[in-house]
Structure formats: C-alpha cells, structure tokens
Amino acid sequence: MNTSGFNQPSYGNTPNLDNPSGDNSKRLLTIAGIAIAVLLGLSIFLLIQTYRKGQQLEANKLELNEQKQAFAELDQKYNDAVAQLEQQKGLNAQLDEKINQQLQQLEQQKSQIETLIRENRDYRSAMGRFESQKKQYLAEIERLKAEVGVLTEKNTQLTQEVSTLSSSLSETRSRLAEESSAKAALISEKSQLESERKVLSRKVDIASAIRVKDINVKPVDVRSSGKEKNKTRASKVDKLSICFTTEPNEVAEAGEEVFYIAVIDPTGATLAIESLGSGITKDKRQEQDFRYTTTATCQYNNGETNVCGAWQPGQNFIKGTYNVKIFNKGFLVGTASFNLK
Structure with missing residues (x-):
C-alpha cells in the first residue's frame, strides 16, 4: 500500500497541545492570588476590627472601673458624712431635727452625683460641692452646739437661780404660813373678844336702857x-x-x-x-x-x-x-x- 498519498502531520504548523494547560494554571494562580489577597485583606480587616473591639472593650472596662471607683469614693464620702453628722446627735431634739434635714439633703446630692457618674458626665465638681456641703453642715452644727452650750449654761444658771428662789420662796411661804397661823389665832382671839365685847356691850346696853x-x-x-x-x-x-x-x-x-x-x-x-x-x-x-x-x-x-x-x-x-x-x-x-x- 502506498501511503505516500496520506496527509502527514506537520509539526511545524500544528499548535502546541501544552499551552491550554499553562493558561489554566495562570488563571488558577491569578484566582488564587486574588483569593489570597481577599483573604489577606479580610484577615487584616478582621484583625483591625478585633483590635478596635479590644480597644473599645478595654476602654469600657476602664470606664467601668472608673465608675466603680467613683461610686466607691462617693459611698465613702457619703458614709463618712453620715457618720460625722450622726455623732452630733443627742444634744437636744431641735438639733437632732436639724441634722436629719441635713442628712436628707446630702442623700439627695448623692443621688444626683450617682446619675452624673452613670451618664459619664462631670461628677468631680459635684463631688467637691458634696464635700464642701458636708463641711458647711458640720460647721453649722458646731455653731448651733456652741449656742446650745451658751443656752445650757444660762439655763443652768437660771435653774440655780430658780432653785435659790424656790428655796427662798419655800422659806417665805413657811414663814408666811406661821405668821398666817399666828394671825388666824389672833383673829380668832380678836373675834372671840369682839363677840364677848358685843355680848357685854349688849348686856350693858340692855341694862342701861331706861x-x-x-x-x-x-x-x-x-x-x-x-x-x-x-x-x-x-x-x-x-x-x-x-x-x-x-x-x-x-x-x-x-x-x-x-x-x-x-x-x-x-x-x-x-x-x-x-x-x-x-x-x-x-x-x-x-x-x-x-x-x-x-x-x-x-x-x-x-x-x-x-x-x-x-x-x-x-x-x-x-x-x-x-x-x-x-x-x-x-x-x-x-x-x-x-x-x-
């Protein structure tokens, strides 16, 4: 058989069968690169978000700690103020009533400061005013105690004077009672004598009537x-x-x-x-x-x-x-x- 008539493949003009595989590899590499880049970007984004959330959480934690410290400080100041004012009680009912009014006002201020702390507003100035108010109350109580002391001293003096006067009055009453008793005896005796005189006078008048x-x-x-x-x-x-x-x-x-x-x-x-x-x-x-x-x-x-x-x-x-x-x-x-x- 004559095979010379068949068309023989021409390798010089026939395409390379390995090129399609190379293109696919390139595309895959490109896609993989893009995916890696996307994943890398996403990782970076998530890392940043995680960092930011960590920072926010840290900030929230710090803020919460500050609030706790602020509440603790406020409670300490309030309890100290209450203890100091309570120690001033017992002198008299009027002073105790005044202290109770001050305690109510301090409690109101405490509630206002707690609101400021929860709302992350400036509470320091309010805390300072709270401390100043406490000192003012204590100073007022000391002044009232001093006045009460003066009044107590005067009252003691008056009590002593009243006691002296009462003693003198008792002596006077006793003396007057004795004098009254003696006077009553004299009056009784005089009345008896007067009655006897009237009887005698009546008898004389009757006898002398003609x-x-x-x-x-x-x-x-x-x-x-x-x-x-x-x-x-x-x-x-x-x-x-x-x-x-x-x-x-x-x-x-x-x-x-x-x-x-x-x-x-x-x-x-x-x-x-x-x-x-x-x-x-x-x-x-x-x-x-x-x-x-x-x-x-x-x-x-x-x-x-x-x-x-x-x-x-x-x-x-x-x-x-x-x-x-x-x-x-x-x-x-x-x-x-x-x-x-």
Missing part, C-alpha cells in the same frame, strides 16, 4: 285759841300727847336721854312724817330697823322723871285701836294702847 311706866296717851282737839281739849272721836282729834315716867336705873349715866316713840294705827302702819321729826332707827334686840313717829327728850338723873312727847300731823286720824311703843338706846322699854271712836 324703862318707862305710866304711859298715858291723850288725844286732844286743839282750838284756834290754842286751848286743848281731850277727845275720843277720831274726827275730832288733832294731836296726841304722850307722857310717861322713867324708872330708876343706876347703870345708866345721868344726862340727856332720847326716847323714840312709835305710834301704830289700826291698819298696822306706823304714823310718820319726815318733816315732823319722824325717822328710822335700829331695834337692837330684833336686830332690824324700825320706823318711829316722834321723839321725847329729858334730863335723866337716874330716878323717876316725867317725860312728854307730842304728835300733831295736821291730818285726820282713823277709828280703831292704836298701839304705842317706846324705845331707849335701841331697846323696847314700854308699850301702851288707846282707842279712837
């Missing part, structure tokens, strides 16, 4: 000529002539004596006209006042003396029985009665 007898009442008609005539008819009577005789009395002193004559009409009324000498005097036996009609006077010489009095009212008398009472020195010394028709 009794009378032979009381004679003459109703008369006074004529225009002045002549008097006895009458028994009431319509004819103008005047009453009342005469009596004194009895001897050695107790009574000699001298002028006054006798009070009360004429009582049938109705029980005492005849009296002030302008004609009527009046009021005291009945010592009955211890009451009585109205008298007229008076009669005489010079008494401790024996029998005739005495007369008269009553001319200038008005008509009424019919009936009249009673006559005669008093001397306030005692009833004689009575009588008469009738008018």
Whole structure:
C-alpha cells in the first residue's frame, strides 16, 4: 500500500497541545492570588476590627472601673458624712431635727452625683460641692452646739437661780404660813373678844336702857285759841300727847336721854312724817330697823322723871285701836294702847 498519498502531520504548523494547560494554571494562580489577597485583606480587616473591639472593650472596662471607683469614693464620702453628722446627735431634739434635714439633703446630692457618674458626665465638681456641703453642715452644727452650750449654761444658771428662789420662796411661804397661823389665832382671839365685847356691850346696853311706866296717851282737839281739849272721836282729834315716867336705873349715866316713840294705827302702819321729826332707827334686840313717829327728850338723873312727847300731823286720824311703843338706846322699854271712836 502506498501511503505516500496520506496527509502527514506537520509539526511545524500544528499548535502546541501544552499551552491550554499553562493558561489554566495562570488563571488558577491569578484566582488564587486574588483569593489570597481577599483573604489577606479580610484577615487584616478582621484583625483591625478585633483590635478596635479590644480597644473599645478595654476602654469600657476602664470606664467601668472608673465608675466603680467613683461610686466607691462617693459611698465613702457619703458614709463618712453620715457618720460625722450622726455623732452630733443627742444634744437636744431641735438639733437632732436639724441634722436629719441635713442628712436628707446630702442623700439627695448623692443621688444626683450617682446619675452624673452613670451618664459619664462631670461628677468631680459635684463631688467637691458634696464635700464642701458636708463641711458647711458640720460647721453649722458646731455653731448651733456652741449656742446650745451658751443656752445650757444660762439655763443652768437660771435653774440655780430658780432653785435659790424656790428655796427662798419655800422659806417665805413657811414663814408666811406661821405668821398666817399666828394671825388666824389672833383673829380668832380678836373675834372671840369682839363677840364677848358685843355680848357685854349688849348686856350693858340692855341694862342701861331706861324703862318707862305710866304711859298715858291723850288725844286732844286743839282750838284756834290754842286751848286743848281731850277727845275720843277720831274726827275730832288733832294731836296726841304722850307722857310717861322713867324708872330708876343706876347703870345708866345721868344726862340727856332720847326716847323714840312709835305710834301704830289700826291698819298696822306706823304714823310718820319726815318733816315732823319722824325717822328710822335700829331695834337692837330684833336686830332690824324700825320706823318711829316722834321723839321725847329729858334730863335723866337716874330716878323717876316725867317725860312728854307730842304728835300733831295736821291730818285726820282713823277709828280703831292704836298701839304705842317706846324705845331707849335701841331697846323696847314700854308699850301702851288707846282707842279712837
């Protein structure tokens, strides 16, 4: 067989079968490089992010530690302030009330500072004001204690003075009680003596009262000529002539004596006209006042003396029985009665 007619491959013009494999390798290398670069970039990015998060975490941790320290410092300052103020209590109720008010204000400031710390705001200046406020409160308490001390000293002094005065007052009261008791005894004795004197005086008055007898009442008609005539008819009577005789009395002193004559009409009324000498005097036996009609006077010489009095009212008398009472020195010394028709 003649093979010369077949087409023989020409190696000079035929493509190299190894080139496609080289291109693929290059592409793979390129892709691998790109992937490596991407992975490297991503790694770097993640590394940076991780670093930043670590930094942020560290910062947060540092911030949290600072907050803890700030809270601890605040608690320490607050507890110290509370302890110092609490130590000031016990002097008096008013001061204790003042301290309680200060503690409430400090607690409010503490709450405000805690808010500043949590919000990462400037709390240092507030902390300084808190400390200053505490010192101011303590200074105020010291000032009040000093004032209380002065007042306590004055109160002690006043208490001593009051005690002295109370002692003096007790002594004075005791002395006054003794004097009052003595005075009461004297008053009682004086009252007894006065009672005895009154009894004796009454007895002397009764004994010295001059009794009378032979009381004679003459109703008369006074004529225009002045002549008097006895009458028994009431319509004819103008005047009453009342005469009596004194009895001897050695107790009574000699001298002028006054006798009070009360004429009582049938109705029980005492005849009296002030302008004609009527009046009021005291009945010592009955211890009451009585109205008298007229008076009669005489010079008494401790024996029998005739005495007369008269009553001319200038008005008509009424019919009936009249009673006559005669008093001397306030005692009833004689009575009588008469009738008018």
